[in-house]
Structure formats: C-alpha cells, structure tokens
Amino acid sequence: xxxxxxxLLGSADRLSRDPETEIDWDAPVxxxxxxxxxxxxxxxxxxxxxxxxxxxxxxxxxxxxxVATTGIWFEMILQxxxxxxxxxxxxxxxxxxxALTEIADECRHSIMFARATAKLVEPAYRPRLxxxxxxxxxxxxxxxESAYAxxxxxxxxxxxxxxxxxxxxxxxxxxxxxxxxxxxxxxxxMVFAREETRERLASAGRGRRWVSALVIAIAADMIVSSMVSxxxxxxxxxxxxxxxxxxxxxxxxxxxxxTSCANLMDFLGSVGLLTPAAARVYRRTGLL
Amino acid sequence: xTFAISGExxxxxxxxxxxPMNSIHPSPGEAGFGTGVSLFIDPRTCIDCGACAxxxxxxxxxxxxxxxxxDVSRNAAYFAGSDPLAAMDLDTWEPPEYQVWGGGPRRVxxxxxxxxxxxxxxxxxxxxxxxxxxxxxxxxxxGLVRFGVAPxxxxxxxxxxxxxxxxxxxxxxxxxxxxxxxLLGRGGFDAVVHAVGARRSRRLGIVGEDSxxxxxxxxxxxxxxxxxxxxxxxxxxxxxxVGNGNVALDVARLLVSDDERLRSMDVAAGxxxxxxxxxxxxxVLLGRRGPEDAAYTESALQELQAMSGGxxxxxxxxxxxxxxGADRTPSADRAASGASGAGRGLLLDGGExxxxxxxxxxxxFEGDPIDGLPFDSARGTVPNVRGAVVGRPGHxxxxxxxxxxxxxxxxxxxCAQETVQTLVSSxxxxxxxxx
Ligand SMILES: Cc1cc2nc3c(=O)[nH]c(=O)nc-3n(C[C@H](O)[C@H](O)[C@H](O)COP(=O)(O)OP(=O)(O)OC[C@H]3O[C@@H](n4cnc5c(N)ncnc54)[C@H](O)[C@@H]3O)c2cc1C
Ligand code: SF4
Ligand code: SF4
Numbered sequence: 250x251x252x253x254x255x256x257l258l259g260s261a262d263r264l265s266r267d268p269e270t271e272i273d274w275d276a277p278v279x280x281x282x283x284x285x286x287x288x289x290x291x292x293x294x295x296x297x298x299x300x301x302x303x304x305x306x307x308x309x310x311x312x313x314x315x316v317a318t319t320g321i322w323f324e325m326i327l328q329x330x331x332x333x334x335x336x337x338x339x340x341x342x343x344x345x346x347x348a349l350t351e352i353a354d355e356c357r358h359s360i361m362f363a364r365a366t367a368k369l370v371e372p373a374y375r376p377r378l379x380x381x382x383x384x385x386x387x388x389x390x391x392x393x394e395s396a397y398a399x400x401x402x403x404x405x406x407x408x409x410x411x412x413x414x415x416x417x418x419x420x421x422x423x424x425x426x427x428x429x430x431x432x433x434x435x436x437x438x439m440v441f442a443r444e445e446t447r448e449r450l451a452s453a454g455r456g457r458r459w460v461s462a463l464v465i466a467i468a469a470d471m472i473v474s475s476m477v478s479x480x481x482x483x484x485x486x487x488x489x490x491x492x493x494x495x496x497x498x499x500x501x502x503x504x505x506x507x508t509s510c511a512n513l514m515d516f517l518g519s520v521g522l523l524t525p526a527a528a529r530v531y532r533r534t535g536l537l
Numbered sequence: 538x539t540f541a542i543s544g545e546x547x548x549x550x551x552x553x554x555x556x557p558m559n560s561i562h563p564s565p566g567e568a569g570f571g572t573g574v575s576l577f578i579d580p581r582t583c584i585d586c587g588a589c590a591x592x593x594x595x596x597x598x599x600x601x602x603x604x605x606x607x608d609v610s611r612n613a614a615y616f617a618g619s620d621p622l623a624a625m626d627l628d629t630w631e632p633p634e635y636q637v638w639g640g641g642p643r644r645v646x647x648x649x650x651x652x653x654x655x656x657x658x659x660x661x662x663x664x665x666x667x668x669x670x671x672x673x674x675x676x677x678x679x680g681l682v683r684f685g686v687a688p689x690x691x692x693x694x695x696x697x698x699x700x701x702x703x704x705x706x707x708x709x710x711x712x713x714x715x716x717x718x719x720l721l722g723r724g725g726f727d728a729v730v731h732a733v734g735a736r737r738s739r740r741l742g743i744v745g746e747d748s749x750x751x752x753x754x755x756x757x758x759x760x761x762x763x764x765x766x767x768x769x770x771x772x773x774x775x776x777x778x779v780g781n782g783n784v785a786l787d788v789a790r791l792l793v794s795d796d797e798r799l800r801s802m803d804v805a806a807g808x809x810x811x812x813x814x815x816x817x818x819x820x821v822l823l824g825r826r827g828p829e830d831a832a833y834t835e836s837a838l839q840e841l842q843a844m845s846g847g848x849x850x851x852x853x854x855x856x857x858x859x860x861x862g863a864d865r866t867p868s869a870d871r872a873a874s875g876a877s878g879a880g881r882g883l884l885l886d887g888g889e890x891x892x893x894x895x896x897x898x899x900x901x902f903e904g905d906p907i908d909g910l911p912f913d914s915a916r917g918t919v920p921n922v923r924g925a926v927v928g929r930p931g932h933x934x935x936x937x938x939x940x941x942x943x944x945x946x947x948x949x950x951x952c953a954q955e956t957v958q959t960l961v962s963s964x965x966x967x968x969x970x971x972x
Contacts, residue, residue, distance in 0.1 A: 259538065429557075
C-alpha cells in the first residue's frame with residue numbers, strides 16, 4: 250500500500266491542477282451543451298425528438314449541473330470516509346499523506362464544481378432527501394471495503410461520463426476543462442480506492458463479503474439514481490412526469506451506463522463483490 | 538519515472554480508455570494499432586497515475602522501475618520521432634463515439650469462446666439487453682489463449698480470468714462442450730456470431746511434410762489441449778522451425794528450454810519428459826524472406842535471444858523443398874544424400890541441406906469452412922462486410938475466421954466490437970459520431 254501511495258504522491262507532484270488559476274472564471278460560458286447530448290437522460294426518447302435544439306442544450310446544461318452537484322455531495326461523503334479511516338494512522342506514512350492529498354483534491358474539486366454550476370445555470374440543485382439522509386448515515390458508519398468500493402463506484406461512474414464530455418467539442422469549454430481536471434486527479438483516486446478495496450477484502454470472510462457487496466450495490470443505486478434530479482425537467486419547462494417516465498425507460502441511456510461501468514463491474518467481479526444479490530441490484534440500476 | 542508497457546501486452550487497449558493524459562499509443566483507429574503486438578507509453582507526458590497498470594488484464598503496464606530496461610527504452614523509442622501530445626489541449630483527443638439504441642436483438646448465439654467470442658459476448662451484454670448463449674466445443678473458455686499461447690507466458694494467459702467472469706453475467710448462458718450445430722437446429726436465435734477461430738496450420742507443400750510437426754499440434758500438445766498428441770518424435774540435436782512469426786519464436790523458445798525453465802512453467806510432466814529426452818541443442822529458424830519482412834515483434838525476438846544463449850539461429854531467404862529428416866526409409870535417405878551428398882534434414886531450393894532430427898512448420902493458420910456459410914478458401918475466412926456474413930442475414934463473424942489468422946488477443950476486441958456494432962445497427966438507427 251505504501252508503495253502505491255508513494256507513487257501517487259509522486260504523480261501528484263508531477264501534475265496537480267489548480268482550477269483557481271487555470272480557469273478564467275470571468276470569461277462568458279458561451280452557448281455550448283452542458284454535456285454530450287447522447288448522455289442526456291432523454292436522448293433517444295420520443296420526448297427528445299419533440300424538443301428544439303435550444304431546449305435540448307438547456308436541458309443538458311441543467312443535467313450537467315445536477316450531476317456536478319451529485320459529485321459535490323459524494324465528494325463530501327468521501328472526504329469524511331477517508332478522514333475517519335486515517336484518523337489514528339501514523340502521519341509519516343505515504344498512505345496517510347496521500348489520503349490527505351486526496352482530501353485536498355476533493356475539496357478543490359467541490360469548489361470548482363460549485364462555481365462551474367453557478368456559471369452554467371441559474372437554479373441550484375441538491376440530491377433528493379432520501380439520498381442525503383442515507384449518505385449522512387453512510388459517511389458516519391461505513392468502513393473498510395464498503396467505504397472504498399463505494400468511493401470507487403461514485404468516481405468511476407462520473408469519470409467515464411466526464412471523459413466523453415471533455416473530448417466533445419459541442420460541450421461548453423468551461424465544462425470540458427473542469428471535467429479534464431477532475432478526470433486527471435480522479436484517476437489517482439481510483440487507483441487508491443481499488444488498492445484499498447483489494448487490501449481490505451484480503452482478510453474478509455464470506456459473510457462479510459456478502460454484506461459489503463450488497464451495501465456497495467445499494468450505494469451505487471443511490472448514487473446513479475440521484476445524478477439527474479427531476480427538478481431539472483421542471484426548470485427547463487418540461488412535463489416532469491412524462492420526462493421521468495421516459496428517462497426511466499430510456500434503453501439508450503441504460504446501455505451507455507452499462508458500457509461505462511464495464512471496468513467497474515469487472516473489478517468488483519474480480520474481488521468477489523459481484524455476489525448474486527449484488528448483481529440483482531446492479532441489474533435493476535442498469536449497470537449490469 | 539513513468540510507466541512502461543512490456544511485450545506481454547495483448548493490445549486490447551483497455552489502458553487507452555483510462556489514461557487521463559492520452560499518453561498511450563497507438564490507440565484503436567490510429568495508424569499502427571493492431572499490426573504490432575504492443576502499445577507504448579509516452580514517457581514525456583505520462584504522469585505516473587498508475588491507472589493503466591490497474592486496468593491491464595495481463596499486467597503488461599508497469600512502473601518503469603519495475604520494468605525491464607529494454608521495455609522502458611522500447612516505449613521511449615516509439616515516440617522518438619513525434620512531438621508530445623498536449624493532453625491539456627482537449628482537441629488533440631479523439632472525439633467520443635456513441636451508438637444509439639433502437640431496440641436490439643432478444644437472443645443471440647455466440648459460437649466459440651476464444652477471445653473473439655468472449656469480446657463479442659461482452660459487447661452484446663453491454664450494448665444490448667439480449668440474452669447471449671455462448672458455446673464452445675471445448676470444456677473451457679479461452680480458445681487459443683488457453684491452448685495456443687506459450688506456457689512460458691503465464692501473464693498473457695491471465696486474460697482468461699476476465700473471460701471467465703463474462704460467462705457469469707446474469708444474461709449469459711455458457712454451454713461448454715457444445716457445438717453450434719447442436720443448438721442451431723432448435724432455432725430461436727435472432728442472430729449468430731461465429732467466432733470459431735482459425736487454428737489449422739498452413740502447409741508448406743513440400744515432399745516429406747507429412748512427417749513434420751505443425752505448430753497447431755505442437756502448441757496444443759504443450760498446452761495440454763484435451764486429446765492433443767505430438768504427431769512426431771522430437772529428435773535433436775538440431776530442429777528446424779519454418780516460420781518467422783511470433784508462433785515460430787514461441788516454438789523455438791520451448792524447444793531450447795532446459796529442465797529448470799520447463800519446471801517453472803505450467804506444463805504437464807509428460808511434456809517436460811519428452812522435451813528433456815529429445816536431446817535438442819539447437820534450433821534453426823527459417824524465414825522465406827529477409828529480417829525486414831519478418832512477422833515477429835521486436836520484443837518477442839529480444840526475449841528469444843535473451844533466453845536462448847545463442848542456441849537459436851535465424852536464417853533468412855531460405856525456401857525449403859524437401860524434408861527427409863524423420864523418414865527412415867532407404868529411398869528417402871538416398872534422395873537426401875543424392876541431393877546434397879550427406880545425411881537427413883531439410884533441403885533448401887539452393888541445394889543446401891540443414892541436417893535436423895525434427896521439422897516444425899509455423900507458417901500461419903487458416904480457418905475451416907462453416908456449414909451453410911460461404912467460404913473464401915484463398916484467405917481461409919468467411920466473406921463478410923464489417924462482420925456481417927455476405928448473403929446470410931442474421932449470421933455474423935468475429936476474430937480470426939473473419940479477418941484471417943492475424944493479430945494478437947486484444948485486436949479481437951476491436952474486431953468483435955465492430956461486428957456487434959454491425960449486428961445491432963441492422964436492427965436500429967445508425968451510429969452517430971461524437972462531433
Ligand atoms: C500458437 C499461438 C500463440 C499465440 N500467442 C499469442 C500471444 O502470446 N499474445 C497474443 O496477443 N496473441 C497470441 N496469439 C494470437 C491469439 O491467440 C489469437 O489472436 C486469438 O486466439 C484469435 O481468437 P479467436 O477467438 O478468433 O479464435 P480462437 O482463439 O481459436 O477461438 C475459437 C474458439 O472456437 C471454438 N470452436 C471452433 N469451432 C467450433 C464449433 N463448431 N462449435 C463450438 N466451438 C467451436 C474453439 O474450440 C475455440 O475455443 C497466438 C496464437 C497462436 C496460434
Ligand atoms: S494488455 Fe491491454 S491494458 Fe495491458 S498494456 Fe496492453 S493494451 Fe494496455
Ligand atoms: S501511468 Fe497514468 S498517465 Fe501514465 S500512461 Fe498510465 S494511465 Fe497514462
């Protein structure tokens with residue numbers, strides 16, 4: 250573990266990014282999409298076909314802001330999970346120092362997302378109450394592999410979307426840069442989370458593995474289903490019931506999500522966290 | 538320090554998709570992808586995040602301080618002639634590509650659980666919500682990775698673990714020990730992907746070839762494929778291997794391995810005994826053309842040279858015309874000595890005789906025709922357009938039976954993805970490029 254942490258610290262040394270100075274926060278956002286249209290929850294539905302180009306662009310900007318808000322929410326959970334985990338670890342170790350580096354990264358990212366969403370759209374988004382309350386509990390009690398694998402799930406799902414958006418010229422330059430900053434630093438975080446998950450599971454018996462697998466799957470469900478708030482549709486002036494209904498049945502979006510989560514699912518399978526019970530949850534969520 | 542990719546890389550490009558700095562090339566779609574065996578990391582832009590190593594299914598991407606020095610310099614050399622790509626300029630990245638859903642197939646049969654069949658299954662499970670039935674006539678997944686890839690490359694074989702996980706997907710039905718015919722008769726499939734490979738050895742077409750060993754038989758025997766036997770005796774002190782690809786190099790490496798090396802590999806005791814008793818001291822590798830045309834990869838050659846201690850000789854511009862090595866009949870003896878004046882072995886067109894006790898031919902593989910599908914016997918493949926079998930709607934091909942016997946394990950991933958894309962878009966809207 251210390252070797253990995255040492256390497257990650259070295260990597261952070263080679264390249265850490267400072268959104269404060271790298272992004273011109275005073276520049277106008279322009280009129281690009283908020284995310285790749287194909288990633289819109291309505292893309293491919295009949296509702297999408299009825300929308301004008303302006304409405305579609307507006308919709309993606311709100312969706313992007315909602316997803317970023319979910320990111321902030323989860324980054325706050327994550328900072329607490331890590332802080333609790335290293336609370337009594339020896340500060341001189343690379344693992345300890347890396348953990349704090351990661352918290353610092355997350356802290357900067359949350360500020361960056363917060364500012365970017367404020368520039369992108371007027372209304373502020375928040376994850377729904379149930380997610381917020383479950384998150385509150387999770388960040389207080391989760392430990393070991395449950396904590397780190399849940400971190401990984403959140404990071405990977407976000408990561409794959411952001412890789413698409415940052416490369417997409419139709420997306421607003423601000424969003425592209427913000428996403429790249431996140432992708433670069435998150436790649437180190439995911440390496441760390443995988444390593445921690447593997448290490449914690451090494452000593453886990455079957456019972457604990459089964460419980461952890463289920464907890465992680467439920468956390469994943471909570472994260473994925475919180476990404477785009479129904480409020481988004483209301484704010485863009487759409488029929489919320491219809492939009493929610495069509496989004497929920499949107500096979501295009503589900504297949505994008507499945508493809509994006511393929512590496513994640515493979516990792517969970519390789520460490521024995523894809524138990525039949527967990528797999529059922531992932532299928533329902535649309536990740537498997 | 539940076540990371541480096543070793544010769545064990547099967548170029549499935551998993552790492553390309555996770556590198557945050559666009560440091561790994563050639564990526565799919567770029568010139569050079571799928572021709573060599575390995576990908577490379579640009580040390581000028583790599584930031585050591587380790588994401589590539591984490592995702593690599595065969596542990597080919599490693600930190601430079603844990604890689605062989607040759608690997609580090611091979612990686613650097615690949616980029617020597619080009620400017621570093623600025624990852625910060627996001628327009629230097631390939632734009633994303635999307636496939637648009639429009640109702641996929643319900644039930645798909647995939648025939649063959651080699652790399653192509655496994656990647657096709659995975660892609661179908663990801664892109665569609667179809668139920669995928671996967672069959673193989675063998676009892677295990679892996680195809681040539683299990684029964685072809687040399688046993689001294691255990692890292693490469695690790696990809697089998699990934700394949701096995703695919704068979705456990707809730708929408709996958711894995712039927713080992715079954716052939717396509719047994720299931721197809723019953724019908725009920727919207728589409729069939731034939732990924733049956735191409736494992737039959739090409740023939741030299743020379744006198745005496747019947748008493749030579751083909752690469753197919755040799756690797757199957759070494760890897761313990763059920764029912765595989767060595768068709769000839771292995772006789773030293775010299776063996777000729779005809780062929781200039783990585784398979785020929787694999788065979789040569791195994792032939793000159795001493796007992797200690799063999800013990801470190803996952804090979805059956807019987808294989809070890811036969812190799813040990815063969816008295817082989819030397820291997821001559823024969824190429825029809827010059828080293829510049831050789832099909833082996835640089836890293837495979839380096840590996841062979843490093844381990845063989847000068848016991849493997851490479852001979853180029855040589856065309857064999859007759860093999861008299863194993864044939865103990867007086868007439869063959871006379872033919873051989875009449876031609877060259879002495880002994881048994883492999884006769885070349887210039888009249889030279891390489892005396893040898895065993896001949897192994899490793900000049901490539903070709904596919905067998907599939908019942909009910911057209912076949913291009915010159916190329917040994919099923920004629921297809923981006924994976925769709927010509928004139929047989931609902932039938933698709935992937936892997937070596939589609940492209941011919943070329944390319945490493947990972948190349949079958951892009952190949953299978955193309956096939957599944959064709960399959961799925963024949964039942965739905967077109968593919969949309971990102972921007
Ligand atoms: C000796 C050798 C060594 C190699 N070493 C390497 C290496 O080190 N690294 C690398 O990257 N690549 C290597 N390759 C290349 C790699 O193995 C191929 O690219 C790959 O296996 C081709 O995949 P495939 O799925 O098309 O065929 P295969 O791997 O041949 O798989 C075909 C499968 O179909 C099954 N099948 C056939 N007919 C039927 C039927 N009628 N019904 C049911 N099942 C059927 C077979 O049993 C088999 O499992 C090597 C190849 C060979 C021959
Ligand atoms: S095997 Fe795949 S993941 Fe590993 S280095 Fe090669 S291309 Fe990258
Ligand atoms: S270590 Fe990170 S930056 Fe370097 S090649 Fe691997 S994934 Fe890319």
